[in-house]
Amino acid sequence: MILWPLAKPASLPNHRLALEMNSVSQFGEDVLLWEHFQEKTNGFFVEIGANHPTECSQTWLLEQHGWKGILVEPLLNKAELLRQQRPGSRVFQVAIGAPEQRGRQQFIVAADSDMYSGLVVNDGVSVERVEEVEVRTLDDVLAEAGNPRLDYVSIDVEGVELHVLSGFNLERHRPPLVLIEDHLQHLSVHRHMVRHRYRLVKRTGCNSWYAPVKAEFCLTNRGEKFRLWKEIWIDTPARCVRFYFKRRFFRQRRRPEQLRA
Secondary structure (H helix, E strand, C coil): CCCCCCCCCHHHCHHHHHHHCCCCCCCCCHHHHHHHHCCCCCEEEEEEEEEECCCCCCCCHHHHHEEEEEEEEECCCHHHHHHHHHHCEEECCEEEHHHHHEEEEEEEEEEEHHCEEECCCCCCEEEEEEEEEEECCCCHHHCCCCCCCCEEEEEECCCCCCHHHHHHCCCHHHHCEEECCCCCCCHHHHHHHHHCCCCEEEEEECCEEEECCCCCCCCCHHHHHHHHHHHHHHHHHHHHHHHHHHHHHHHHHHHHHHHCC
């Protein structure tokens, strides 16, 4: 999870409510989820890239209020911590990828914070070590768990969102809400969700909220809907150009270091 500029105030929950409910997610998503699901206490979630049991967790608060779920975390030490501190969830110590990625793969552990780790890492991230992990599709994990009825899916996988989505049958599982960390460096993830008849209903920080096209969603006002349209169709093209030059800068800086090595 890469830190990003704070969401606009309209995207954040009431701060008093967030404090009362002990919000732990990065942009107050956990409290918004509690509100969206109308204080439901018997839901089921999937969090891919869970990392820590509570820090920046999208699902800890839900579990504290009766929800059950699946936590996916490739790093062994974090998976063990999740098993100890998240008794309401089943933990899978695997990486989630595309169907063609199944098997054993190298998982890169970032030096500054293991939240930045992944099957690939972003430019500028220092590497501490490499671990070997099992890669499975999300459909594989759900099948092993008995294909539970999903209420909410959270995906935080440091840039390989399309790989995860390609191994997730949205038509079969049809979760009412999917939250995807997406820095909108391109529109591939958005277009994938639209093709599967999901619509973007909210942005909090770097997280995109998707709901089925005909599903009701009440947490977005008219002004925020306009900002969503602007974010996708005006701001994102400019951001794509900026990230293109940023990637070129990092690659050009890395090339002399590789030659010296």
